[in-house]
Amino acid sequence: MQITDIRSLGSLIHDTRKSQGLTQEQLSAASGVGIRFIRELEQGKQSCQISKVLQVMRMLGITVFASSKDGEL
Numbered sequence: 869m870q871i872t873d874i875r876s877l878g879s880l881i882h883d884t885r886k887s888q889g890l891t892q893e894q895l896s897a898a899s900g901v902g903i904r905f906i907r908e909l910e911q912g913k914q915s916c917q918i919s920k921v922l923q924v925m926r927m928l929g930i931t932v933f934a935s936s937k938d939g940e941l
Contacts, residue, residue, distance in 0.1 A: 875912035877921070882910040884928045899927040 871877045885895050892910070896903040901920050909916050909924065925932065 873912070874914055874916065878910045878912040880930065881924060881928065884930060885910075888928065895924065895927065899924045 869876075869880060871880065885892070890898075892906045893903055896906045899906075899920075901924060905916065905920055906924070909921060922932070
């Protein structure tokens with residue numbers, strides 16, 4: 869899946885959480901972040917802290933890959 873903005877990232881996290889049978893509260897506790905953060909992240913809030921986003925993604929088993937337009941990465 870290509871992530872182009874925070875909304876698509878939030879949707880990915882929401883869908884992954886649901887597919888794993890987790891509530892927002894369970895994901896919050898397992899990731900060490902607040903429930904409000906999970907809600908805002910899934911809604912695509914622009915100001916979410918990247919370190920916390922990566923923490924949640926790690927807990928869900930989502931791996932991040934990056935590439936540049938010229939393919940040098």
